[in-house]
Amino acid sequence: MFNLISGFLRPNSGEIMFNGQQIQGLKPYHIAAKGMSRTFQHIKLFPKMTILENVMIGRHVHSKSEFIAGMLNLPWTRREEMRIKEKAMEILAFLGISDMADTEATSLAYGQQRMVELARALACEPRLLLLDEPAAGLNMRETAEMGRLITKIRDSGITVLIVEHDMSLVMNISDEIVVLSYGQKIADDVPLAIQKDSEVIRVYLGEEND
């Protein structure tokens, strides 16, 4: 699902609308430039790069130095680099992980790596943030912290779309939940209503036998 929306897979039919534009068939980098950013279920940080550098990649769509400017290290390129760095530090501070800025990304614990992925996606300043199982592999304390951060991101004005089956996270932070079963939508409502939905209960918890 996320791979279709973010352009990693090409849909066989149908259309995907984002901000009033069709985006099916576009390459991922193109969709990212349109204001959609994502994380991965299996963490995909850039190894051999620091946390700060990982997050700075997120600023790629908001900067424009190319080969020639980079090779000549022009003054405006240097200024742009400074701005990229400042913004990346700002995002690390927002998520409370500034102290790890110079650590190599892959040397972190799993939960922290998820946090860096989130920071990197946020650095794109997306309108829509896709989080692919953000609680996967996290313990309860880390999940709660992740939930708190996602709420904070939502409150800053970014739409967050989450695929997740950790119910404690989903029920606590969602405004609206869509339930899928084998690719078919079976429910779409606020958390409380979802909890009472008979179809959802039948599919996910099983039927009561009379």
Added chain:
Amino acid sequence: MGNKKYIQTIGFAAAVVSIQIITYFSATGYFLTQLTMSGYYSIVVIGLCLLMGYAGQISIGHAGFFAMGGYITAVLTTFNFSPFVKNTLISLFSKTGILIARQDLYGGQILSFHPLFACAGAVIFTIVVAYIIGGPVLKLKGHYLAMATLGLGTIIYKIVIGTTILGEADGISDVPAFTLIPGLLEVSGKPSMRIQNYYFAWGLVIISMVFVLNLIDSRVGRALRSIHGAEDASNAMGVDTAKYKLHTFVLSAALAAMAGVFLTHFNGGIGPSEASIMKSVRYVAIVAVGGMANLWGALIMGALLNFFSMRGYFGTLDDAVFGGILILIMLFAPEGLLKTELFKVKRKNFQSAEKSGEV
């Protein structure tokens, strides 16, 4: 970060100057010839290091691009265009000074391209070829990319060895001097120009080095390293991975072609061995010994190994030595010679000293 890079560059330039001074006082000026050649090969290594070490894309066909530059400049500056002077394009070239008359080795008058235009033509042609081939080839990954670039190198070698105008197995000789500043600087094998050529070659190395060092510290360099690390994630962050890989491939091909052009003028000719697969393997081996993502390592190893090779220190086992080096490095020091245990210990000591404020 920025300053360190310039200090290293100045240090390197100082080393280049001191080597020349040493050869002057020790009456070993003849070393400069091989050092100059080794400088040109180092330019290929710098470009390949950017492509392999930073963007993570292997090429076992870079000797092909080097040869392409060299052969095109050789053909354009030695082929006699005077029988075609009735052709409007040729006569236009001749009138505008793009084609110039000169004497060949046997005293005959020939009309051929001015080296400046031959050089530009060679580099531009290589860029175009790299663009056309790079597009589809760089969609491949890992072993498949290695195979495809190997195929590219083989094709270029076979073309060179099977084409009459390229001199077949004999190559092309009598390539004229490339005069850059009349009387002061010409790229040729003349003993009187030996010192100038040494500085010109290593000047080009340093300029290429500064450009590439700047590039890897920039937004583009960061994007390249991210492609190397996790291409999917890089794409999702808005990096046009296909474009960046292609541009890097083209840039490194252009550096190789430029080196090929100047070395051909310096040697006064070029032969098919420059296009051979063993040359490509040699470049890959040097980048690996240097530590893949380590430009200075690659540059220094490139300079040393090529110099030893051309002085004949490896004897008839020349190619075997480079093949052997590649195997040994991959087995025992995949991160390059400078990152082996021996050097690591020193570095750690240095770092801990730095932290406690002793340095």
